[in-house]
Amino acid sequence: MTKATALIFGHNKYSDEIISNVKDKYAEIKVFSLHEEELQTSEIELELFDLSDKWIEVGKHIDVENSMAFCVLEDIAQNIFLTISLRANFKDLTIIALASNKESANKLKMAGASKVIPLVETTSDIITNILEKPISSKVLHTILYEESELKIAQIKIDKESHFKDEQLSDIDWTRYNGIIVLSVMHQDMKSEFIYSSKAKRHIIQEGDILVVVGYEADIAEFENKIGSRRYVNWSHWSW
Known part of the structure; x- marks a missing residue:
């Protein structure tokens, strides 16, 4: 349902x-800012809000049960206070909140967030890159913003990894049950969608990071099979 x-x-x-x-x-998408000056300089339409808002006007114009707040x-x-305020006024609203660490994630959950996701700089950049692909957008929306047992993990290629020095296009990914490899991130932190023509020619090197989707057990098995280790463990952030 939309x-x-x-x-x-x-x-x-x-x-x-x-x-x-x-x-x-x-x-409909409504974007709110705390800063009045941004309303004049932003390229997108913004609405001004204050952390002391009672949200009366917002409540009048949305279908709370079928909407989502980010x-x-x-x-x-401020993010914690905002979450508390929204939950106090909209008990049926789905609230997704970004957290900077495990402690803030716990506080946001206690404040009433429906789901908390980590604010990880490098992963954020990867998501920006792969969201340009429609199928990736659909998968990531489900994992990040809805209830899902699927996880996103970053697997770093070690010097002992079986993938080291192999070309991406030569790897038989069907051997790894339950795993979808979305992107490869190089040591310079540039990421490529794995099915792009450029990425297919890439020779995997020590320090490269594979961004994968799968269930926790399948991700762990994938790590063992290829001889690499988890770089960012997203399973710690699933609620």
């Missing part, structure tokens, strides 16, 4: 990524 409205609180690179991901899945304020204290 959600009615996406409410995005915060105007920054993370809100831009979310807009790219959900723009085709919602009838709390992406970069000040974690």
